[in-house]
Amino acid sequence: MRTFLTLIVATVLMVSCQNKQEAGVPVLNLASLTAIPLDKPIDTLAKGKAFIDVKLPPGARIEELSKEDLGLLKAAAYRFFGQVKLVDNQYIANIKEGKEIAVSDAVVAAYLKAIANTNAFADSLKKEGQEIQLPAITDEYRNALLK
Secondary structure, eight states, rough: HHHHHHHHHHHHHHHTBOOGGTTTOOOOTTTTTTTTTOOOOHHHHSSSSBOOOOOOOTEEEEEEEEHHHHHHHHHHHOOOOOOTTTTTTEEEEEOOOOOOTTBHHHHHHHHHHHHHHHHHHHHHHHTTTOOOOOOOHHHHHHHTTOO
């Protein structure tokens, strides 16, 4: 389950870090977002009210990110996924704008798009008779982002 949730976060973050020349093509591999340790704790940032704006260069890769940028991505994911619930095997985000969680609108829009893509994928499998149960976003998963 943790791996699947990591995949969801990775998808969200990949969409948020697109190359403008290749719209819709993810260029940032963050599949191991929860597995990469940080140099300093981000609890205060993730749980606080400070605005988070993540600006990454086009084509950025996880191994090229500074620990600071990685911390910002993890803190933004922590806040965003605190607003996501699983209802009838669909992720529902209770957020429309970044200002609601003090995260840039671009990142929130990318997260919302990734959630929609995940829901569409689950629906397409169901139509093919291969229904999967999406895992709920748990506090355990969100807390793993803080490390």
